Amino acid sequence: MPICTQSKFITGDHKVACKWPQFDRDDEEAVIRVIKDGDVSTNPIIHELENAYCKYTGAQFALAHNNGTSALLAAFFSLGLQPGDEVLVPSATFWASIVPMTWLGVVPVFCESEEERLGIDPRDMEKKITSKTKAIVVVHLWGLPAKMTEIRKIAQKYNLKVIEDASHAHGASWRGEKCGILGNVGVFSLQGDKLAPAGEGGVLLTNDQAIYEQAICLGDITRIIQLNSPVRRFAVTSFGVKTRIAPMSAALGLSQLKKLDQHNKIRNDNMERLSQRLEILGINTYLADAHIERVYFEFLISWKEAPIPLTRIIEIILEQGGQAAVPRYPLLHQQPLFVENNLENILRIEGWKSTYSSVNLPKTEAINQNLIKIPCFTQKNTQLVEQYAQVFEKIASGDLL
Ligand SMILES: Cc1ncc(COP(=O)(O)O)c(C=O)c1O
Structure with missing residues (x-):
């Protein structure tokens, strides 16, 4: 059952916070x-x-x-x-x-x-x-x-x-x-x-x-x-x-x-602040190692020890007024272009037979099933960062299950 509007944790305006592209x-x-x-x-x-x-x-x-x-x-x-x-x-x-x-x-x-x-x-x-x-x-x-x-x-x-x-x-x-x-x-x-x-x-x-x-x-x-x-x-x-x-x-x-650098800095500041809070809960936010500088085209997290299935976490975030989804790209090796042997007609290499239907990538599938996409905040926003952090903290402590 969706929770009534007043009791939602996430009340910030995503339209403003996630507006992209930004043209002036x-x-x-x-x-x-x-x-x-x-x-x-x-x-x-x-x-x-x-x-x-x-x-x-x-x-x-x-x-x-x-x-x-x-x-x-x-x-x-x-x-x-x-x-x-x-x-x-x-x-x-x-x-x-x-x-x-x-x-x-x-x-x-x-x-x-x-x-x-x-x-x-x-x-x-x-x-x-x-x-x-x-x-x-x-x-x-x-x-x-x-x-x-x-x-x-x-x-x-x-x-x-x-x-x-x-x-x-x-x-x-x-x-x-x-x-x-x-x-x-x-x-x-x-x-x-x-x-x-x-x-x-x-x-x-x-x-x-x-x-x-x-x-x-x-x-x-x-x-x-x-x-x-x-x-x-x-x-x-x-x-x-x-x-x-x-x-x-x-x-x-x-x-x-x-x-670009100015826009990236805003995204990085927001997402790194949220990441610090989520990492404490055991959530992997893919913070960069010292030798790389990452940017945030999209914000994906994985929570291996989550107290509930990730599909339920997504539901809770949605119920709480937030946005969450699975990663946007279905894995390519499972797509009809490959598994139905359609590539034979495109490649036209004599004697070449498609073997894509037997391709198995268990590690990739497991990684993908464990990812949640959370919005990227493209405008400076402390309210939504705080609200998302709090929802994850409540899930971790069992208050929102
Ligand atoms: C990883 C990646 N590669 C290539 C492309 C293709 O770029 P375009 O849409 O400009 O053709 C995109 C996105 O659209 C992409 O996300």
């Missing part, structure tokens, strides 16, 4: 400037966005895209992956981290997630390496940098490329280096939910000129001719898709990037 006059003016300029297709604002991402992350090259999905396709293409090549991937991520590779005939090989930071599990990765393995997709899920020390060691040992999907991790860093430049090629989505939203947009980053040029060849035909290299011969045809960002989005993405 600067953002509006940035977009309007492009429209007034009239060049709404190849406007130099695109280069400004790319230069700003290079400056912010330390990357040598950036290429803006119309979304993160196409930036990921460009990343796979730019590494020269061939049909039948295998890429180690996590199952706990958004589909776009991996599905674009299948259009190149490249085979995703699912690996377990690890418990500490919810990224791809380096130990399971190593077990799944074959003579066909060419690369690894690393996703810094929910803003938590993945286990890069171990991942880099394996990549080096087996000569594998690292593709970093940093779409949840604008501003996060690992050992002082920004996420997005920790592998051979990195990608940010700038979609509307993300930490530096552009409406729709994506940015590919790399320190490797050949990768940058290949990415241009795939999707930005007007820029191929500007390259001082043999790939200029593709200036008439490119490689079949067009993935350039719209300048209005580039303007918004640039304006938001300028405010």
Whole structure:
């Protein structure tokens, strides 16, 4: 039975506290400037966005895209992956981290997630390496940098490329280096939910000129001719898709990037304060270790010793006027695209048979079943932080069961 309104613990206004994206006059003016300029297709604002991402992350090259999905396709293409090549991937991520590779005939090989930071599990990765393995997709899920020390060691040992999907991790860093430049090629989505939203947009980053040029060849035909290299011969045809960002989005993405650190600080202050309270109760809030700086795209917690099932905890939080849910991504290895053998038709590799229906990732499934998503407070908010902390304290003490 829902509890009557007066007795609810959580009374703060989520609409205000969780408002995202947040656009202000600067953002509006940035977009309007492009429209007034009239060049709404190849406007130099695109280069400004790319230069700003290079400056912010330390990357040598950036290429803006119309979304993160196409930036990921460009990343796979730019590494020269061939049909039948295998890429180690996590199952706990958004589909776009991996599905674009299948259009190149490249085979995703699912690996377990690890418990500490919810990224791809380096130990399971190593077990799944074959003579066909060419690369690894690393996703810094929910803003938590993945286990890069171990991942880099394996990549080096087996000569594998690292593709970093940093779409949840604008501003996060690992050992002082920004996420997005920790592998051979990195990608940010700038979609509307993300930490530096552009409406729709994506940015590919790399320190490797050949990768940058290949990415241009795939999707930005007007820029191929500007390259001082043999790939200029593709200036008439490119490689079949067009993935350039719209300048209005580039303007918004640039304006938001300028405010990224300030916005992240507000989220981090709120969520770290709540985390301190929850950790005392034995709840894992995935606070960052000393050598990483995490950001909060979303706030996920796990409570192994919870006094009641997590589904009941979610119900109680909802009854108390709060918001709570299971993680937003269903595990990919269980999806029809894989288990119904549909990939055979997309990959079209002679003799290749799908074995996804027998993929088993018990550790990942257990981790996922143990996660609860709590709202991320994007505005400074002490009231809701206190109210959520109190509800968890009441659950822990048995007062709200
Ligand atoms: C982890 C991750 N990768 C890739 C994408 C794809 O980005 P886009 O929506 O910009 O295509 C998203 C989000 O949308 C994402 O969350």
